[in-house]
Amino acid sequence: MFRIGDFSRLAQVTVRTLRLYDEMGLLKPAHIDKFTDYRYYVVEQLPRLNRILAMKDMGFSLEEIARLMDGNLPAGRLWEMLSQRQSEIEQEMQDAQARLAKVQTRLKRIEQEGQPPRFDVVLKKSAAVPMAATRETVPLIEHMSEVRCRLTKVLYDTLAEHHIKPLEPEIFLYHNNDYSDSDIDMEVGTVVEKTLTLPPGPVTVHTLPVSDTLACIAYEGDIRNVIEPVFELLRWAGQHGYASNGPIRELHLWGRETYDHTNDLSNITLEVQLPLVPLDSHVV
Amino acid sequence: MFRIGDFSRLAQVTVRTLRLYDEMGLLKPAHIDKFTDYRYYVVEQLPRLNRILAMKDMGFSLEEIARLMDGNLPAGRLWEMLSQRQSEIEQEMQDAQARLAKVQTRLKRIEQEGQPPRFDVVLKKSAAVPMAATRETVPLIEHMSEVRCRLTKVLYDTLAEHHIKPLEPEIFLYHNNDYSDSDIDMEVGTVVEKTLTLPPGPVTVHTLPVSDTLACIAYEGDIRNVIEPVFELLRWAGQHGYASNGPIRELHLWGRETYDHTNDLSNITLEVQLPLVPLDSHVV
DNA sequence: TTGCTCCTCACGTCACGTGAGGTGGC
């Protein structure tokens, strides 16, 4: 018979742990003195305690261990729980791997450029939402501003004409696969209610596709430098094992982009989003 | 100005989270209505929130994030924290790797042998303790029992003669590097008080070395089958990337092994311990 | 008698999730 302190030293666990296992019913002392409430253990209980510790080392919770040691568990049940545990651990390792990549790219940035990246990338999801939008290809980047004005004017005029209220700030989509100075395939739209149709014309209603993985940067600054967070997103995607999976989205969070050049665009806030798919080599 | 619900949808966090960050001082709303206590956020707060989320994705605690975003942190401090984070994550990955190995070897055992291993291996540590012991080489395994009796008799007789009390159950050490049927270099000892010396003779006092990694099996059964947990330990060590690092220890937890064959050894409890070192290939 | 060990509460950990119970706003 061991008192709790001796048994805890033998098994190399704390007395607190033994008391907890007693309370949970995982390991009851062989005997409890009814006057002093002292717990007494016998050496034959060591294998059971070791089994508990071995399960704990595999990452099972005490509740799972209690279930596993309940005696009458079906034959294949242990195998099932082990193989579930296996995939959970594999998931943990992937998560740790992803976190490590984020930390390491930051470290490298500081070492190479003397300072951390200016923008922070966060992953979001987007649901499929109906969008009223109009699209046009800009021949040369010099015409960009002009085309943006025309497109937003067409969009908002059409919506007003049909008494449709935009539900969220406008979104610009850039459909080119790569960065280019010319032939920029651009679309501007805004989320609208479901079950909405428009007569044929430059503005159509279609669905903005879902994306499970949308790398996002909230950008604050001059709209003419918006290319910076875009480059950052592309760089980030490459460094973390993703490939682009759809047009870049630009959410005009600060408000509506007017088409008459009257508002100041030198300090706006928007969010740039890049839909991604994990590359296979990184999934492994 | 966004109400908390709208801002939470925009940033894809829960309102609970925003309230917590407010309370912690991590992200205060731009404005709080003094009559309703409603929190109001502005879009310019999104970059800060995203920074918080990005840090969280790297595994920093909210407290660390608060420190990191406090503005006046020394230049190199960020780098330091990132590189500390890096090693913590690397440690996590190693831990997960070790857990995975344990789960997978169990799964394999069930698949190959139809049942889980009979014994559970747990890792313990042992401190350096003074031990009074006597040692002899057994020429053939047939003489094992006889030598054990003689050794324990010598040990306990000597201790009694010098009025020394053994502090713990006796320990058998097996000094051969590999399993063998002959020339078994065997030692039996018991922990004694420090500062103890004995006159020259078959029993000497020396130190049982420390071990940071001691694979242990609590064995219950016939002493003649004690080879089973020993084999299990050796197998386990191989499967988990360790090499043997000292003599196998056998702790006689059930009590003293008498040397007159009068006690029943067909159902005893002992612990078999194998000192280990991690193999380099697994340390990486 | 003095340490030593044991006992039972009970709080703290970390970042929220999840009600309970009540109140502004369209």
Next chain:
DNA sequence: TTGCTCCTCACGTCACGTGAGGTGGC
């Protein structure tokens, strides 16, 4: 007036660590 959103508590999570305050045993 009715949903909808917001508010403030406050408990629960998981496996213990860490006292506080008090009592047996050698």
